[in-house]
Amino acid sequence: MTPADPTSSSAPTPLLVCDRIERSFGGLKALKSVSIAIHPGQIFGLVGPNGSGKTTMVNAITGFYPPDAGQVRFAGRDLRGLKPHRIARLGIARTFQNLALFRGMSVLDNILVGRHLHMRPGALPALFYPFWARPAEIRHRAVVEEVIDFLQLQDVRDQPVEVIPLGLQKRVELARALAAEPRLLILDEPMAGMNQEEKEYMARFILDARDAFGTAVLLIEHHMDVVTALTDRLLVLTYGEPIAEGDPHEVIARPAVVAAYLGKGRSRAA
Numbered sequence: 001m002t003p004a005d006p007t008s009s010s011a012p013t014p015l016l017v018c019d020r021i022e023r024s025f026g027g028l029k030a031l032k033s034v035s036i037a038i039h040p041g042q043i044f045g046l047v048g049p050n051g052s053g054k055t056t057m058v059n060a061i062t063g064f065y066p067p068d069a070g071q072v073r074f075a076g077r078d079l080r081g082l083k084p085h086r087i088a089r090l091g092i093a094r095t096f097q098n099l100a101l102f103r104g105m106s107v108l109d110n111i112l113v114g115r116h117l118h119m120r121p122g123a124l125p126a127l128f129y130p131f132w133a134r135p136a137e138i139r140h141r142a143v144v145e146e147v148i149d150f151l152q153l154q155d156v157r158d159q160p161v162e163v164i165p166l167g168l169q170k171r172v173e174l175a176r177a178l179a180a181e182p183r184l185l186i187l188d189e190p191m192a193g194m195n196q197e198e199k200e201y202m203a204r205f206i207l208d209a210r211d212a213f214g215t216a217v218l219l220i221e222h223h224m225d226v227v228t229a230l231t232d233r234l235l236v237l238t239y240g241e242p243i244a245e246g247d248p249h250e251v252i253a254r255p256a257v258v259a260a261y262l263g264k265g266r267s268r269a270a
């Protein structure tokens with residue numbers, strides 16, 4: 001552990017701060033005063049039963065459904081009013097609960113899409129292509145090649161993405177997100193539908209990505225074995241409300257959390 005241990009919630013400056021986020025859909029309060037602080041290099045777990053507000057929280061952070069109240073700060077910057085692509089450009093990449101890959105495109109091209117945030121199309125770069133745009137393109141390709149090596153996707157790089165197994169498709173989504181060189185990676189159920197071996201691979205890649213690039217991770221996941229193995233800190237939501245937060249092993253044993261998962265009402269943890 002380093003002096004400013006990123007896995008500790010007491011590390012000095014959080015990368016992401018969500019302060020008392022509220023979000024409603026019509027009469028439904030999907031998020032009720034939810035706060036999160038994630039530090040650089042930390043893997044932060046967000047769990048809760050179906051419909052508890054996890055994806056809504058991700059959408060509040062990434063600007064897809066801006067909060068009705070509360071504040072999101074990333075790297076010291078207030079994200080209020082920013083469009084999703086601007087937020088992404090600040091260094092937040094996400095994967096989706098349901099795969100959002102481009103069918104008909106190769107694995108390589110799908111991963112290249114992750115670089116588009118860093119591309120600056122325009123007449124001027126095109127005019128001075130050999131001097132200006134070409135070096136940028138070489139750099140984009142180099143980053144993508146590095147990610148392909150890192151996630152061991154060499155064997156399928158030229159295949160149409162829809163023909164490879166689901167576990168590998170999920171890995172391609174992770175690759176596309178990593179290709180953006182994010183400071184915060186948001187993974188919405190990255191192991192859904194995977195077999196045990198695929199889950200173990202994905203878990204290893206998430207840990208390796210954090211270790212290699214120092215990326216902070218917000219992980220939404222239903223598999224509790226994965227959550228306790230990977231996360232440094234855990235927040236549990238039920239009906240849009242935080243009911244427990246802290247050390248993952250300790251949190252999942254709390255009676256309120258057990259009750260929430262067993263559907264035995266909405267008792268609160270201290």
Ligand SMILES: Nc1ncnc2c1ncn2[C@@H]1O[C@H](COP(=O)(O)OP(=O)(O)OP(=O)(O)O)[C@@H](O)[C@H]1O
Nearest residue numbers: 025028030048049050051052053054055056057097
């Ligand atoms: N665009 C929307 N319009 C209306 N209601 C929505 C919308 N998005 C989410 N909700 C509602 O908000 C609540 C929280 O949904 P959300 O998808 O955030 O839960 P979740 O914890 O991610 O669930 P799951 O584990 O099933 O993915 C649910 O009651 C859901 O029906």
